[in-house]
Amino acid sequence: MKMTPRIWFATLAMIIVVSLATAQDMPRFRWENFTTANGLPDNHVFCVVVDGNRIWAGTENGLGLYENGTWKVFRPSDGLAHRAVLSLAVDKRTGDLWVGTMGGLSRISAGRIDNFTQLNSGLSNDIVYGVGVQGDFVWVATAAGASRLNTRTGQWALFNERNTPMYEIWTYAVSPAEDKVYYAVWGGGVLEYDVKTEHWKDYNDPDGETELVLMKDQGLIHEITTSVSYVNKILWVATYFGASRYDGRYWHNFLQKDSGLPSNFLNQIKAVDSNRAWFSTDKGLAYYDGSNWAVYRPALDTHKPEMLVRDAEGTVKKIVVQTAPAHNYILGVDFQGDDLWVATAKGLSHGLRQHSSTKDDSTEAAQAVRARKLTQKR
């Protein structure tokens, strides 16, 4: 078919409209950042979890609870197992918070703190990188394998090289669900536990322990896994060398060079549903909606707030924004409705979702100023 001028212009217009629509549709946020200046226990924030209107932030020097506009801090003097908080999980049924630290696992239940360590309980190791709750079980990722606590009986089960295909025992993150439990094993790929059959299965990089990607989309992108997120029977995996998505049959790998990922170095991945996920990288926070990407960060060069949108065609647009997360180095994210809470290397960031497309940057800027004033006032 010969492309007439009319068709050519129509196509171009469509591309422009789609492109603009992509930029408009990607979620936009006004960022409010918290640091020690306004009550955060420490600026090195390792993890964050949302429990309704309560925000828990695990930092290098204590656990912070943000509620009703103020921070409350928990440290060992308050009963916490250790001041360095590496992971968090809320038991949605009971409201209990499980806290993975560098000195054991703490449970905070309506203000009471109980600690589980390798000395006083069946926990395999006190370095607790990851924790997750599924039903009556608490799944723990430690520096010496996986542990599972049955909260009804108090019984522990340990999973390591003796009884699973775990050839490295440095478990880094866990994502439990009703049917499967996934572990990110740092240097050992991904382990899958089938709840029904109680069998373990491992997923590894078909390229071996190399940083080469010889067989893209044929398996896990790399063995050094840092995070797993299992939602709607889709597994998402973060590694230090890219990300992977697995639907039970097909793998898809995401690399900086051929996706909107700002970096292949990922600390966390958190899925929204089967197609959408958030990626915490060392060069910003990334969002993938199934075809388009967005990145939120202070610009790497100017450090000014930046939002980049990359469409399915690979076209990248820079959106003018007035605010950004506290730092490029992102360690974790959790959702509060449409809002985001983001753990960074220099503070905790609250991304307030901006829904109105008519809201211009000046409005955002004004809101940001107001937010800053409010924060300073607090």
Place this chain on the structure above:
Amino acid sequence: MQLATTCRGKAKVTVSIASALALTFVLMLLAPTAKPASPRSEAGINERYLSPIEMALSPDGHLLYVVCQASDELRVVELASGKIVSTVSVGHVPRGIVLSPDGRHIYVTNAWSDTVSLIDATTLRVVRTLPTGFEPTGIVCDRSGVTLYIANRLSSDISVIDVNTGQEIKRLLAGRGASYLALSADGKWIYGTHIYPNAGAFRTQPNSEITVIDTARQAVVERKRLNNVAGVFHVALSVDGKLGVAAQLRPKNLIPLAHVEHGWAFGDSLSLFGDDVGGTVQVPIDELDRYYALPWGVAITPDKSKMFVTTAGSESVTVIDVRKLLDFAHTRRQPLTSNLANDLSASANYVTARIPVGRNPRGALLSPDGTRLYVANRLDDNISVIDTSSVKVISTIDLGGPKTVNALRRGEQLFFTADYAFQGQFGCANCHLDATIDGLQWDLEPDGFGKDIVDNRSLENLAGTEPFKWNGSNPDMPTECGPRTEKFFYRSQSYNPQELTDLVTFVYSLPYRPNRYRLANGELTPAQERGKAIFERTKYKNGHPIPEKNQCAYCHSGPKYTNQQQVDVGTGKSTDRSPVIDVPQLPNVAYSAPYLHDGSARSLEEIWTVFNPKDTHGVSNDLTKDELNDLIEYLKTL
């Protein structure tokens, strides 16, 4: 051998029986390792007592439902006639009861069956039995009638059960020994109490909590900390929801028990909470020279004028003027809040009467109009009916239990009374709550402050575990319960020979509680099997033989897992006069934390991870964490 007794008051025994029992006692003293004859084999001993413990009223107030702990029954009393109109068999050792809001269903917890019986209130038949946590005790039903909340004593949690589906929706974390629950009048809150203290650091004041549940969220939203409190029993709320009260024990376990003479073994007290007091205030019910041991059941009249407290060890009900109590609490709480519960002169300001009732009074239930108080006299198998205006017992409802009181029952009565102790301070059951433990470590003997600290040991199935005490110095139970008790505990009258024999008979009759870690088919799980192999191993992992005396199964041998010897396994402390420790029995060891003779190991793990650095208490340092976990899983099955 027939034992003749009166049904009220102290048991009276014929001379010939007394002589026979005295002879038995003498023989036991002469042969210290001899065990008393099996109580069940004695003539007249097979009586099936009822042991009423909790009650509920039908919505119309005509029927009184009585939970009978020893006979595994619910007995239904028609109050107008005082007659038993029905008896419903439930599970083993029932402990709690509640009615659905419409009165159509009765729910009874069965502590040793780990179930709740759902009874049709019309047909009085058990229509369903639902599983719960370990040792379900207190129970409430929410206002909708859909959700049951059950306090599980051994698993220290609260089951949330959907009545319609019969499914346990979730399990809420409670304090240790979760036992009693109360629903606020508006149905929004549930308050839970615990008979054991929460785990704490070694040799620190015990503390417990009142667990507060938001029924809308079905979640624990607050834990009211109770400082220097161990056993907490019933909790009750005023109709307006502004006043809550829990009955409790304040033990003085950190100082030598020689201080009994100075009045400091236990403080019997109440925790008050709610808007009427603001925060939590503890107030005593004892007097300067008389104690009212083991406050257990509590009830507040609908008009909030009076509060009634059953004192299970003192065979009485304490009556409190609520207005005076609140006035006093408000006047004295600052700056003396922390000391108020220890001021034994305080009770004169608000305690207005002590009503004598039957033996071991437990549950206290008010009629809806507040004119009658029903008290379950557990060891008399009857119910005292008290007129709340005159504060007098106006009648006693006989529940139809055996008319004779045998040795076992007499022993049980002795075990639970505080009548023998100096100023009535405490009885066996103060430390052995419901004949178990108290989770505390005591400084028992007048050997100096902080010397020879001992953890409270289980009383389950003790025959064949002699000698007693952690240093093994008491060769038999008569010595343990007799001179030792007189000398170190009561500092008052002791038991006569017949009483001592009765008491020993009762103590020896205490069975094992059901073990929840064994599979129903009797087999071991793979982890438990591996743990068994470790327990029974005779070689190190490197193949070298483990010295016989350092093998687990050497000392912990025989049917009770004790060789009844005393050994030094390196767990002695500098405060112990001797490091030689009696080898404890192991059955149901999972239930008796903390561990070691002084309770310094907070968990089974710590016995080896903290207190066995030189492999002197068995060989554990060549074990991996997996293997230690396996060993512990096996120990829990014993």
